[in-house]
Amino acid sequence: xxxxxxxxxxxxxxxxxxxxxxxxxxxxxxxxxxxxxxxxxxxxxxxxxxxxxxxxxxxxxxxxxxxxxxxxxxxxxxxxxxxxxxxxxxxxxxxxxxxxxxxxxxxxxxxxxxxxxxxxxxxxxxxxxxxxxxxxxxxxxxxxxxxxxxxxxxxxxxxxxxx
Amino acid sequence: xxxxxxxxxxxxxxxxxxxxxxxxxxxxxxxxxxxxxxxxxxxxxxxxxxxxxxxxxxxxxxxxxxxxxxxxxxxxxxxxxxxxxxxxxxxxxxxxxxxxxxxxxxxxxxxxxxxxxxxxxxxxxxxxxxxxxxxxxxxxxxxxxxxxxxxxxxxxxxxxxxxxxxxxxxxxxxxxxxxxxxxxxxxxxxxxxxxxxxxxxxxxxxxxxxxxxxxxxxxxxxxxxxxxxxxxxxxxxxxxxxxxxxxxxxxxxxxxxxxxxxxxxxxxxxxxxxxxxxxxxxxxxxxxxxxxxxxxxxxxxxxxxxxxxxxxxxxxxxxxxxxxxxxxxxxxxxxxxxxxxxxxxxxxxxxxxxxxxxxxxxxxxxxxxxxxxxxxxxxxxxxxxxxxxxxxxxxxxxxxxxxxxxxxxxxxxxxxxxxxxxxxxxxxxxxxxxxxxxxxxxxxxxxxxxxxxxxxxxxxxxxxxxxxxxxxxxxxxxxxxxxxxxxxxxxxxxxxxxxxxx
Numbered sequence: 001x002x003x004x005x006x007x008x009x010x011x012x013x014x015x016x017x018x019x020x021x022x023x024x025x026x027x028x029x030x031x032x033x034x035x036x037x038x039x040x041x042x043x044x045x046x047x048x049x050x051x052x053x054x055x056x057x058x059x060x061x062x063x064x065x066x067x068x069x070x071x072x073x074x075x076x077x078x079x080x081x082x083x084x085x086x087x088x089x090x091x092x093x094x095x096x097x098x099x100x101x102x103x104x105x106x107x108x109x110x111x112x113x114x115x116x117x118x119x120x121x122x123x124x125x126x127x128x129x130x131x132x133x134x135x136x137x138x139x140x141x142x143x144x145x146x147x148x149x150x151x152x153x154x155x156x157x158x159x160x161x162x163x
Numbered sequence: 164x165x166x167x168x169x170x171x172x173x174x175x176x177x178x179x180x181x182x183x184x185x186x187x188x189x190x191x192x193x194x195x196x197x198x199x200x201x202x203x204x205x206x207x208x209x210x211x212x213x214x215x216x217x218x219x220x221x222x223x224x225x226x227x228x229x230x231x232x233x234x235x236x237x238x239x240x241x242x243x244x245x246x247x248x249x250x251x252x253x254x255x256x257x258x259x260x261x262x263x264x265x266x267x268x269x270x271x272x273x274x275x276x277x278x279x280x281x282x283x284x285x286x287x288x289x290x291x292x293x294x295x296x297x298x299x300x301x302x303x304x305x306x307x308x309x310x311x312x313x314x315x316x317x318x319x320x321x322x323x324x325x326x327x328x329x330x331x332x333x334x335x336x337x338x339x340x341x342x343x344x345x346x347x348x349x350x351x352x353x354x355x356x357x358x359x360x361x362x363x364x365x366x367x368x369x370x371x372x373x374x375x376x377x378x379x380x381x382x383x384x385x386x387x388x389x390x391x392x393x394x395x396x397x398x399x400x401x402x403x404x405x406x407x408x409x410x411x412x413x414x415x416x417x418x419x420x421x422x423x424x425x426x427x428x429x430x431x432x433x434x435x436x437x438x439x440x441x442x443x444x445x446x447x448x449x450x451x452x453x454x455x456x457x458x459x460x461x462x463x464x465x466x467x468x469x470x471x472x473x474x475x476x477x478x479x480x481x482x483x484x485x486x487x488x489x490x491x492x493x494x495x496x497x498x499x500x501x502x503x504x505x506x507x508x509x510x511x512x513x514x515x516x517x518x519x520x521x522x523x524x525x526x527x528x529x530x531x532x533x534x535x536x537x538x539x540x541x542x543x544x545x546x547x548x549x550x551x552x553x554x555x556x557x558x559x560x561x562x563x564x565x566x567x568x569x570x571x572x573x574x575x576x577x578x579x580x581x582x583x584x585x586x587x588x589x590x591x592x593x594x595x596x597x598x599x600x601x602x603x604x605x606x607x608x609x610x611x612x613x614x615x616x617x618x619x620x621x622x623x624x625x626x627x628x629x630x631x632x633x634x635x636x637x638x639x640x641x642x643x644x645x646x647x648x649x650x651x652x653x654x655x656x657x658x659x660x661x662x663x664x665x
Binding site: 013044049059072079081084086088095108121122124134135150151 | 201213214216217218328330331333334337338340341344348350351352353354355356358379381382383384385386387388389551552553554556557558560561562564565568569572574577578581584589590591592593594595607610611614615618619622623
């Protein structure tokens with residue numbers, strides 16, 4: 001049996017699933033069980049799930065070793081390539097990653113503008129000024145609709161008082 | 164109070180000016196997001212959940228009903244004109260409807276899809292109005308052990324029928340079940356899988372998982388793997404109307420589609436893929452114009468579209484009567500109910516009759532609004548498809564992050580969202596379906612509760628789990644679901660070895 005590059009990726013995926021199962025079992029074993037939990041305590045179900053996950057991971061590995069690889073999901077946006085476009089993926093990922101840092105410090109409007117601009121850029125919006133204007137308008141419209149019209153609380157951040 | 168009287172009361176509350184406005188808003192938003200490629204009904208409702216945090220339950224549910232049907236209508240429009248099925252239920256519509264559009268019959272295809280969905284939706288909602296309460300009456304006597312068995316059946320069918328391989332469905336389900344464990348156990352207070360994080364004690368927010376696995380996962384996946392290719396949008400000529408001949412060829416498929424779609428929605432048969440394919444093959448076999456199939460036969464759009472809508476209404480029966488979601492969309496609606504602390508299940512019709520009946524009436528109203536709103540304005544919706552891809556994705560991503568954050572106003576949820584987004588990326592990369600994860604996340608804790616209830620009554624004796632007649636039947640069904648694919652595969656292998664003569 002020859003293990004090719006595709007199988008390595010698949011096996012790594014199956015391996016991480018196996019790891020998840022092991023983590024569930026270890027966590028369940030170390031769980032602090034409050035007294036009076038009855039005959040069927042909080043450990044029974046997680047134990048079953050942990051074993052289930054490990055079994056699934058093993059079956060998946062067997063499938064992979066037999067040469068049954070996953071069919072990458074099709075999308076509405078064109079053909080799926082076999083090579084990953086790390087540049088675009090990285091830009092989208094990095095843009096999304098800024099959001100948890102900015103949302104409460106800088107506020108909703110700024111955080112959303114940054115993400116919108118970054119994702120738009122990654123997906124091919126090459127006119128930065130136009131992109132920025134659209135990003136800012138989108139963030140403002142969403143902010144005003146939700147916080148003013150629907151009274152859903154969104155953090156104003158450093159723009160507090162201006163908005 | 165009997166059903167008809169309750170339903171009329173439901174109409175009375177659905178038809179108030181405020182609620183009608185929410186219905187209208189829902190049809191608008193639903194069609195909007197349905198037309199936009201990349202957003203299906205489940206994600207649409209999840210993204211719009213924050214809107215409901217401040218409005219009353221009846222109005223919110225009316226809006227969801229409208230969004231639910233609206234997103235499906237929108238989806239069929241995209242399938243026909245763009246050949247991009249947004250979800251598995253629209254694959255057939257894309258196949259046959261797009262061929263019709265190519266031959267200049269886009270108007271007729273859109274009309275038969277819309278009117279067919281209306282007919283199917285109306286009939287199916289009618290049956291729902293009478294089936295769900297009776298089922299709920301029976302369900303009151305269903306024991307904890309039965310519920311547990313029912314959930315196992317749901318896990319198995321959703322896990323094994325979706326996607327290309329059974330084992331990959333199970334992968335998705337198992338991750339969902341693990342996510343469902345996180346947080347403090349409701350019965351004993353024991354803390355699970357939190358790793359000392361205080362935020363995690365409340366568990367993982369379902370809305371956060373849904374928006375991030377669908378929207379953020381998809382955004383990452385397309386960024387990383389999809390090759391840029393332009394859309395070939397077919398320009399629509401004329402109006403969305405059907406000729407006499409079209410009507411004659413459509414009405415039977417509509418009714419047959421409804422008859423196929425509704426029952427398959429009630430049983431957890433794993434979404435709309437099976438009923439639409441089934442309806443398509445039935446129409447193909449019955450049609451006098453067999454050679455037209457594959458080149459744009461109107462029956463091939465009418466039947467599956469009706470089946471898709473009837474199936475969606477059918478999925479509401481187990482949701483309302485048993486509290487059991489069998490599709491991603493039903494799961495999101497369940498979350499919406501939970502936001503209002505409304506427990507779906509057998510007691511729902513007794514505890515919150517006005518809410519349920521308003522919802523059922525709203526389904527009728529929403530369906531009608533859609534027919535009025537969509538057929539004449541289809542050209543306006545089509546213009547939405549001209550939004551440039553970069554801004555479309557930027558908008559969806561930004562909105563999804565907001566949805567992930569605003570459920571609890573917690574940055575912790577955003578970290579969960581990022582983790583789930585990465586999971587969603589790898590699921591798509593390795594052909595693992597998404598829906599089983601959501602079903603596992605939502606049904607997992609419910610299954611645990613029922614299992615422990617059943618076992619606590621018996622003092623821990625596991626035989627209590629299959630003591631009742633219903634549970635015995637369900638475990639038989641479960642065995643069939645597990646082993647049928649193997650038998651099916653064996654038959655397939657044999658038929659390949661010995662091809663039929665003639």
